[in-house]
Amino acid sequence: MTADPDGSSTMQARPGTADELRCAWRMTLPPVVEAARLARRATRDTLASWNVGYMEETATLLVSELVSNALRHAWHGNLALELRLEVTETWLRIEVLDSDPRPPEPRTPADLDESGFGFVLIEALADKWGVRPTTTGKAVWVELDICGYAPGESAGMPAAAGMADQ
Numbered sequence: 001m002t003a004d005p006d007g008s009s010t011m012q013a014r015p016g017t018a019d020e021l022r023c024a025w026r027m028t029l030p031p032v033v034e035a036a037r038l039a040r041r042a043t044r045d046t047l048a049s050w051n052v053g054y055m056e057e058t059a060t061l062l063v064s065e066l067v068s069n070a071l072r073h074a075w076h077g078n079l080a081l082e083l084r085l086e087v088t089e090t091w092l093r094i095e096v097l098d099s100d101p102r103p104p105e106p107r108t109p110a111d112l113d114e115s116g117f118g119f120v121l122i123e124a125l126a127d128k129w130g131v132r133p134t135t136t137g138k139a140v141w142v143e144l145d146i147c148g149y150a151p152g153e154s155a156g157m158p159a160a161a162g163m164a165d166q
Contacts, residue, residue, distance in 0.1 A: 023050050024086045029067065031079040036067040039083050043094075050087050055144060058125050059094060062142050065118045066096040069104065070140070080136065091127075092144045099137040 025046050029035040040060040047053050063083065070081055084095040106119035122129050126142035133139075 022086065022088050024084070026082055026084045029081040029083055031071065031081060033071070035071060035081060036064045039063045039067045039096075042083065043085065046085055047087075047092075052087060052092065052146065055092055055146065058144060059092060062094055062122065062125060062144075063096075065121055066094065066140055066142070069118050070096050070098040070100075073100070073104065084139075087146070090146055092146060093141060094144075095139045095141040097134055097137065097139040101133060101137050103131045103138060104140060 027039070027042050029039055040063055043060050043063045044053070044056050047056050047059060067081065067083065071079070080097075080099045082095075082097040084093075084097065086093040086095075104119070108120070122142060125144075127145045127148065128143040129141060131138055131140050
């Protein structure tokens with residue numbers, strides 16, 4: 001697992017090859033408690049439509065954590081949240097964009113802490129994660145290696161790969 005928590009490196013998503021199929025999807029989320037639930041549902045539906053529903057459990061857990069963290073720590077009264085999903089034949093990328101330019105501050109929670117385990121979870125589940133600045137704030141992203149979830153199987157990419165806004 002590779003981390004780029006401070007956004008200082010140039011680590012980005014793995015570059016795709018010209019022949020690699022790619023699907024991308026995005027959704028604007030309201031700055032309300034229900035945003036994480038909406039994001040989980042949209043993630044499940046999108047992964048199913050891309051024939052990578054077998055990644056649903058891990059992906060929805062990561063989406064929920066990223067959205068919840070953005071709501072909890074990036075709140076400025078004018079919070080704009082966006083969920084982006086991208087899949088190729090080899091990896092799934094999840095990004096949550098918010099309007100706070102400050103990078104997250106991962107910490108190691110104490111044994112009896114009731115919160116602070118978000119990045120522990122991300123470290124355990126994601127193959128790569130990082131932060132990148134955006135024109136309006138930042139994006140916190142994670143990547144999952146599809147091959148690690150379905151050894152020897154194709155991701156089953158749909159024939160018409162493209163951007164679908166919802």
